[in-house]
Amino acid sequence: MLIDLWRKFLLSLHLRSIFMALVFVAAVSVSAAGQNAAPSGGSGDKKPEQPSGKSSNKSSKKDKLDNATAEQITETTILLYAIPGGRNTMEQIRKTSAEKGKITLTAPDGTISTAKYQRWTIWGNTLGEEKIRLEQEFPNAKYSLIHAEKKVFGVFNDSVFEPRDDARVSFENQIYRGLDGLLRYKENESTLELMGREKYMGVEYFMIDVTDKGGRKTRYFVSVKTFRVMMLDYEENGSKYRRKFYDYNYAQGILVPYITALWIDDKLREEISVGTITFGQKVDEGLFAAN
Structure with a gap:
């Protein structure tokens, strides 16, 4: 009722x-x-x-x-991201997802490269059980990174390879330190801690620290006015990371940021622009196989 x-x-x-x-x-x-x-x-x-x-x-x-409390704020955010039933709606609609768009990368020397990408996902009970395939097509190369069975591997020309550590960690951070790190905190048995409020460029945020079972700590900045996650921070190997979320819109009842940007030590390194995203379509399990 x-x-x-x-x-x-x-x-x-x-x-x-x-x-x-x-x-x-x-x-x-x-x-x-x-x-x-x-x-x-x-x-x-x-x-x-x-x-x-x-x-x-x-x-x-x-x-x-x-x-x-941190839990009340987070639960309200979850409800906002999946209307009308929150996590129940999220699980029902996001059983599978297929996404296409563009990635722009900026190297430390200033070189800019762009790639078309496709991402397929099959929902898991936890993020560790999620099956994800990210296919990136650059002008001179095309390869995929796959997260399945709690491990990451790559596929190039139908051959499996082990990604470099930096590529693997970057891919894992998109998963475990993305929006779902907050939205799925309960399934992942993560802990929440409200760190107060902060104003940034005139906007007031709740600051919520999420620590997952793997020990990853990520700070989420939730708008006091709209309860949307507008950015997140974390530190790794001595560098400071900040990911911002823009151009929010609903797709099949799920709130999606159509543009995300990643800064490393205050320098823009990655921008992802979603072209299309659909939920509930059939996704071939073979996309996540290592053979």
């Missing part, structure tokens, strides 16, 4: 109103289990005949938002 009410509420509002409703949900309606959330009469703010009630309601929302 709560899901039905939530669906009707979302359909009745403009997208910006949805964001504000979700802020309210984060403060007062996220359960400890984090499975469902429902609106609680935010439309009452629109009644001019009750100004005192409106003021009191706003104050109550702010107080509860100020006291929100």
